Amino acid sequence: MSVCLPTYVVIDASSSMKPHEAVLNATLSRLHYNLAMNPRVSEFARICVIAFSTDVHVVIPMSDMEQVPAMPEVICGGRTEYGKTFDRVRQCIEQDVHELRSQHLSVLRPTVFFLTDGGPTDAQWQNSFRTLVDRDWPRHPHVIAYGFGGAKRNVLEQVATKALFIADGSDTESALSSAISGLLNTLIASSQTGTMLIDTDVKGFEYVPVAQEYVD
Amino acid sequence: MTNPPRVEGAGAGAGNGAPAADPRGWTLPPAVRLDDLGPLAEPISERNGQAIAVRPLADHPGWLAKLYRPGRHAEDAARLDLLIAAPGTLPEADRAVLHAGTCWPAARIHAPGNPAVGCVVPMAPEHYRAELRRGGFGERRFVEIDWLAKPDASIRRIGLPPPGFDGRLAACRRLAELAAVIADLGLVYSDWSFSNAFWSPDRHSVYLIDVDGCQPAKMPDVHQPNWDDPLTPQGTDADTYTDRYRLGLLVAKCMTGLRDADAFHAVAASPWPNQSAVCEVLLDTLLATDRERRPSAAQLHQALDGGPYLRAMPRPPRAALPLLPVTNPRPRTALVTDPEKTAPVAPPTAEKKQQAPTPSYDGWILALVVVAMIVIFILAASH
Incomplete structure (x- = not known):
């Protein structure tokens, strides 16, 4: 039975990202190209891309990226609503794990790569987050967070369950590109071993070990 | 700093202690x-x-x-x-195969x-590189055999010529030939996988890398996801029978352009009438319940070369084929387009495997039936 890693690339598409929209889309296209060009990686790491702002948009449902012709364009705007995003990710995981299992795949714990340049604009996001990472839910994901621009370190320290990366002051566009490179390297390394191997050496980011890690 | 002596054009196997000529162009001391x-x-x-x-x-x-x-x-x-x-x-012929591949x-x-x-x-020869294109991106790089284990349509999509059956057969024949030479040397490679071989779409040849890890007779099993031999328990060494399984798996995937259970089932369907022995060799390799009954790389090579499969009797018992994935008729999540959204996402250009959910009328029909029954009951009771 083949092993697969359900991977959620959750990207902040709020208004603060508007000036960086072109870079965001170019970065997503590069992510798509690199995965689509490596069939064994794209088969191992099934990807779902989610953009969030005032609402949550499933840009690419869980897919083998080799089968996806191109990445859609994301147009930024709106607030930075974390709560709805975590609710939606939970729904996706529930559905995707079911579908992957029906394909007789051995499904690893899902991993959420959470990329944001701002703090949450909704007050009650913690409830949704707690539900997402509740260890009593067998499908609870790992969360690897990348914060840049106006991202709040103290907030992301609550969100990251596996690893946290905080931009060291480089500009948002460089940080975004580096974060996606780190994400890609993590997926490539993990595909070689069949276990989660995080690339902690991400240019322009400080790697913050997560003190309280969830038990698999 | 002195470079090692360069011996070019010397005869092979000098036999006097001098390094034998290397047909690859540069002969070094060992x-x-x-x-x-x-x-x-x-x-x-x-x-x-x-x-x-x-x-x-x-x-x-x-x-x-x-x-x-x-x-x-x-x-x-x-x-x-x-x-x-x-x-x-x-x-000499086998040495040439080893050096070329x-x-x-x-x-x-x-x-x-x-x-x-x-x-x-x-370094791998230049003809194992090709321009791979997708979307607005493209780069020249080595073509991993990973791609041969994809359907022709996928290969065409990145700008490479699709191999077709003949191209797949030729490449797999080379792969099995190399494996047979390595096995003849009494060596175990173990590291058969998509990333350790290059494929030339033009010449239909293959090139193995990382062969310096080969060991005599047995070696620690190199774990790679999706290449585990079910009859080589974790923690035990890989041996020639492990190599036979992994080679068979790689050939099955490359011949069919499919992966996982789909590749097994495609082989079992015996789709190659002119190479009928190939299916039997592959099925014995992949499904034999006794690992030592797996056919050798030389037997696989012979079958791929149009030859017979001389199988010892009785036939090795085979395990059942792996289960095929269930085709899920349920529509998948549609792209969310909330009318209140302030951050629109352009419609995906992805191949839409999913459709927007259709509204359900079941509840309304049930309600109407119930109301109708109540009305009939009241009318009947009033008469």
Whole structure:
């Protein structure tokens, strides 16, 4: 039975990202190209891309990226609503794990790569987050967070369950590109071993070990 | 710094202690000092598997220094020496196969206090590179055999010529031929996978890399996801029977362009009437419940070459085929387009496997039936 890693690339598409929209889309296209060009990686790491702002948009449902012709364009705007995003990710995981299992795949714990340049604009996001990472839910994901621009370190320290990366002051566009490179390297390394191997050496980011890690 | 002696055009197998000529163009002594290799260019690969770096030799185009992680032992030096000497023990035709289709090590690199710093290997020939394009991106790079295990449509999509049946057969024949030579040498490779072989879409040939990891008879099993031999338990060594399984798996995937259970089922459907023995060899390799009854690489090569499969009787019992994925008729999540959204996402250009959910009328019909029954009951009761 083949092993697969359900991977959620959750990207902040709020208004603060508007000036960086072109870079965001170019970065997503590069992510798509690199995965689509490596069939064994794209088969191992099934990807779902989610953009969030005032609402949550499933840009690419869980897919083998080799089968996806191109990445859609994301147009930024709106607030930075974390709560709805975590609710939606939970729904996706529930559905995707079911579908992957029906394909007789051995499904690893899902991993959420959470990329944001701002703090949450909704007050009650913690409830949704707690539900997402509740260890009593067998499908609870790992969360690897990348914060840049106006991202709040103290907030992301609550969100990251596996690893946290905080931009060291480089500009948002460089940080975004580096974060996606780190994400890609993590997926490539993990595909070689069949276990989660995080690339902690991400240019322009400080790697913050997560003190309280969830038990698999 | 002195370069090792360059012996070009010398006859093979000098037999007088001098290095045998290497048809790949540069003959080295079997062991060289790192300092003797001249300047090393920037690494083309780092921290990959057993190597800490792979660096081109600036003064010898087409050759690489593969530098191992520290802590390799003297036994490793002996093993490398055995590998380096191995082609000299082969018939000329097999030696040519090995040199043309693998980056077989040419010399062991040593340094004071470290007998196995690494080894000198040839770079894969240029015809294993191709321009791969997708979307607005493209780059020239080595084509991993990963791609041959995809359908022709996928291969066409990245701008490569689709191999068709003949191209797949030719490449797999070369793969099995190489495996047979390695097995004849009594060596175990273990590392058969999508990333350790290149494929030439134009010449339909293959090229194995990382063969310097081969060991005699058995070696620690190199774990790679989706390449586990079900009859080689975790923690035990890989041997020639493990190699047979992994080779069979790779050939099954490359012949069918499919993966996982789909590849097994496609082979079982015997789709190649002119190579009917191939299916039987592959099924025995992949499904035999006794690992020692797996056909050899030479038998697979013979079948791929249009020859017969001479199977010892009784036939090896086979395990059942793996289950095929369930085709899920349920529509998948549609792209969310909330009318209140302030951050629109352009419609995906992805192939839509999913459709927007259709509204359900079941509830309304049930409600109407209930109301109708109540009305009939009231009317009946009032009469």
